[in-house]
Amino acid sequence: MEFTHLDEKGQATMVDVGEKQISRRTATARSVVSLPSEVLAQLVNGDIQTKKGSVFQTAIIAGIMAAKKTGDLIPLCHPLGLDNCQVSIHLNEEQEVVIDCTATITAKTGVEMEALVGASIAALTIYDMCKALSHDIVIRETKLMEKTGGKRDFKRA
Incomplete structure (x- = not known):
């Protein structure tokens, strides 16, 4: 196995996908955020309302917007026009x-x-919107849960 973003000289390079086959591809990632009790106490009807607005609804919009901008944020990612993104x-x-x-x-x-x-x-947006209530917010993890399409599928147990 070798790194795909390094050329034969060990220099950073974008992967050439020109010869790859077009296929339907999906990926699901998960972030887990631990909120302290003073923040959780603000949870009503499945969301937290702050002076900045609905926390979870804003985080959903931020997550979708960010996914659409990934190619601008991660240097060697291809800019992609997503078919769909759900948070x-x-x-x-x-x-x-x-x-x-x-x-x-x-x-x-x-x-x-x-x-x-x-x-x-989305996790960082929750932190931003709730930090006025407490800074004891912890983004525990972010990980790939599943992907389909391409060379191999993956599903976390």
Whole structure:
């Protein structure tokens, strides 16, 4: 196995996808945010309302916008026109905020980075909108959960 973003001289390079086959590709990434009790106490009807507005709804929009801008943010990513991007937010059993971002495209390259960026920016938006209530907010993790299309599929157990 070798790094795809390095040429034969070890220099950074964009992957040439010109010879790849177009296929339907999807990726889902997840970010988990731990909110302290004073922030969770503001949760009403599945969302937190602050002076800045609806926290989860704003985070969903931010995640979608970020996924669409991934090629501008990550230096060697191809700029992609996504077919779709969905961001969902819910609380798990541990009362953590779980953000799932699923990106889809019919193209020659995958959308893992778009899903990861979308989930990450949604998590950062939650932090930004809630930091006036507490700075004890922790973005625990961001990880790829699943991808389909391309050379190989992946699904986290």
